[in-house]
Amino acid sequence: MSESIRTPLGKVRGLGSAKAGARHFIGQRVSAIALIVLVPWFLISLLGAVRGDYGDAQYFVSQPLNAVLILLTVGTALYHMRIGMQVVIEDYIGRTALRMVLLILNSFLSIVLFAAAAYAVVTIAI
């Protein structure tokens, strides 16, 4: 059945699917579903914590439930935005060298931000 739609050239090259083509597509949607649940809590909590003083912010992050939810929100959001920004870069940057540099910087920045946020949350909470 699937053979009938392949061109003769396609059969000769035999490259087919790379088997992981849908990974980013699915990952972006699954992380989106998780964020729909996390975002309302995160926005209201963040605004409340920012409006307080230093002690309020510290106390907010130090609560076990808040610490876990912040880590989940930040981790999921950074995963989601790394894939999203990758698509934007691939769409708009035609020059190969610049595109590669920006893609690498995008990965580095996402991971650095996660390391900084995770270190901060865990240190405050413990």
Next chain:
Amino acid sequence: MSQTGWTDKRPMSPFVSVWRWHVTMLVSILHRATGCALYAGAIVVAGWLFAIVSGPDYYAGFEMLAASIPGQIILFLFVLSFLFHALNGIRHLVWDVGKGFDPKFASFTAWGVIGLSVVLAILVWWAADLFPGLPGLVDGAYP
């Protein structure tokens, strides 16, 4: 594509300059724009967490910026972008299961996302003051 870049002089898709603006197009562009804005917002959120762990002296600087008028405007735009991107993200998820493509309905949901994100942003902005005692939010909220 060559290393020297794009040399074809013909207009490229999506060819924004010749289209009559319509709301689905505006919302599609705003989805990407808010996504990029939230990228910057994530840097600020990570900075906020890092300012807390760095101590009161560092936090005072952050607090001053956040409390200023430009800081408050940026914070509100961050909330608005977040809600717009989330609501339009739900619209995208509905498309992913193959529903909501009818042009009139797509325009309707596009307007809906714009209106609802503004209303919810104001509501969240207000609710954050109304419920300062959300679990663990403020010192003494727990018994």
